[in-house]
Amino acid sequence: MSARIVVVGGSLGGQRSAEQLRAKGWDGEIVVIGAEHHPPYQRPPLSKAVLTDEGLREPAAADLLARPDVALRQRPGVEGITWITGHSAVGLDLASRTVAMDDGSDLAFDGLILATGLRPRRLALEGGTASRHVLRTLEDAISLRAALQPGVRVAVVGAGFIGCEVAASAVARGCDVTVIEPLAQPMLAPLGARLARAMRQHHEDRGVRFSLNRVVTALRTGSDDRDRIEAVGLDDGSEIPATLVVEAVGSVPNVDWLSGTGLDLSNGLLCDGSLRVEGHQGIVAVGDVARFPNPRFDDVPRRVEHWSMPADTAVQAAVTLMADLGRPVPGGTGHVFAPLPSFWSDQFDVRVQGYGTSVACDETRILEGDFSNGWKKRGVTVGHHRNGRLVGCLVAGGTPAQRMKARRLVEESTMIKAVAL
């Protein structure tokens, strides 16, 4: 049997991992296991165009997968990948180096890439299941789109990027939207107070209502229908009438299937700086589950949920894995893995695009621009700092040149001294 690398997780991370293995010269077997019943696809349009495009008529999954914005194109020339969709890995035996599958079979591996991603966190409240939505998968988007009809009263719980994008899309669909958020502003941590306030105004100008500094404590269902919500109860005793609730309260890493392995599963998969999982030779993590130290910032292992991470981590994971399997990539391990995370969010007609991190920052301030009339066209640049050092920078509105400048600023500010390994 030729050597086999198993990739658990068939979305963007799994796809890029398989591609990188072939690009780096792996000619052994590659088996990718994906729990979803589709080939991998792009999630970002699911909160935007997939919800708002008027041209779509009750789309089925196949319709969405055919869209150029949703389809995930494979790297040309990548061959010989075995894709298993609609199946899950349910266990890992580190001693025998096998993955247990949901159909009872075992899949032996020489190398293992763990890329199982995230699932939406749910509110710890019972009832109203027919009215409650999350947004992660194609099926979630289809279901949510169908429910977002003109006049429907929507409560979006959580004012992070997903919540705010869904709120904007729901308004575009003619819904009546209230966003409920425990903090004082939407997207407060990633944007900083000034920009968060400006984005809130941007939403409010378009009809979105915010209930800030509030937590959802109850879901009031119909007296004759426990499956349908009529109102959302808040911690101050008030109620917001709503018949559709979108739970946008964060994500949970899909690592439960690894319980019993002895691995630290407290927050994704704990990795070293080369993405090796807790020192296990031949086992690496990619994408949303990978908790690793990024020397750009510090030595604290962290997960980063940005779209850029699956591709960036797949490159390093392939290098690490092939070295562990005795097929080192020439020059591959010669540099430190220090990706610069990037993200973007489109809400109504404003793009926020950012680089670096806002985590563990002690100062956030505007670097360029202000919020007087016309700010979206002129652009505003915000910087996140730690101990006086710029570690994150984002631009709201503005031009590509401003975004490039923001990226350069963070890249230079977080540059690490080259380390010979």
Add this chain to the structure above:
Amino acid sequence: MKVTVDTKLCAEMGQCVFSAPEVFAFNDNGKLVWESNPDLGLRDAVDEAADVCPVQAIFVEHD
């Protein structure tokens, strides 16, 4: 190696500019411009640019 960009998909995010600055750039109007037949030595950078484009607007043909 042939590089094309679908300008209808391009959202001017600029990830390509950082992956392959010899090939991709923004002009003074904030529109992406690119080298259609870049040097073969830039192959890895161009492939990376296509991978990191959030809207998959970059198409690369290798001979």
